[in-house]
Amino acid sequence: LVVHRKFDADGADPIKKPIGTGPFELVSYDVGQKAVVKRRENGKWWGGEAPLDSVEFIDYGTDFNASVNAFDSGEIDVNFETPADFIDILDNMDLVKSEVATATTLVARTNITHKPYDDQRVRNALQMAVDNNAVLQLGYAGRGTVGENHHVSPIHPEYYPLPKKTRDAAGAKKLMAEAGQADFEHELITVEDDWQKNT
Numbered sequence: 001l002v003v004h005r006k007f008d009a010d011g012a013d014p015i016k017k018p019i020g021t022g023p024f025e026l027v028s029y030d031v032g033q034k035a036v037v038k039r040r041e042n043g044k045w046w047g048g049e050a051p052l053d054s055v056e057f058i059d060y061g062t063d064f065n066a067s068v069n070a071f072d073s074g075e076i077d078v079n080f081e082t083p084a085d086f087i088d089i090l091d092n093m094d095l096v097k098s099e100v101a102t103a104t105t106l107v108a109r110t111n112i113t114h115k116p117y118d119d120q121r122v123r124n125a126l127q128m129a130v131d132n133n134a135v136l137q138l139g140y141a142g143r144g145t146v147g148e149n150h151h152v153s154p155i156h157p158e159y160y161p162l163p164k165k166t167r168d169a170a171g172a173k174k175l176m177a178e179a180g181q182a183d184f185e186h187e188l189i190t191v192e193d194d195w196q197k198n199t
Contacts, residue, residue, distance in 0.1 A: 022047075023039065023047060023048075023049075024037035024038060024039060024040065024050060024054075025037060025039075027054070032059055033058075033059055034057060034059065036056050036057075037054060037057075038054040039052065058070070064082070064083050067086075068086060071095065083195065084143060085195075101145070101153075101155045102155070103155060103156065106196055106199045107151075108126075110123055110126070116179060116184055119181070121176070122181050124175055125171075125172040125173075125176045125179070125181075126186070128165075128167070128169075128171050129167070129168075129172035131167040132146045132147045132148070132165070132167075138198050138199060139195045139199025148164070148165070149165060150162075
């Protein structure tokens, strides 16, 4: 739950007196703790009757073990997202699972204004050297679609299937040699988040 706090011209705090058109009204909002909403007191809204009396959004922080414990104790009924390392754990807890394809993508970028990445052969060689399916297995246990080295996800309306690329280590070595960069050591820098680091 994200709330952008902007005070009105008269100084009114939108958290204390929120305006909205949805099925729920804000009851409380404690940053980094919890937000609570309840069904609108006047009943119906433009989308019909709200099926729940209230909803609590609880922030358990970045350690997903806390969410696992909350499921186990019956403290929570649903979560928004499950990290790949915890999917099997939750699957073993007899929960109802739903999945949705997203356009979340991990990208390894190079700075093309610096050598050796100003040479397209080097950039192409890096792409050819990587097995995108192996990357998906390492980073997200194969749960997802294989990256295609561009930013248009298969769920996007503008997606158009291009010929699939396969790993070509020999071709990658040849391109690196042609570019005079066969001995260059590439350093990958990433955040320490599980799936991103693993990918």
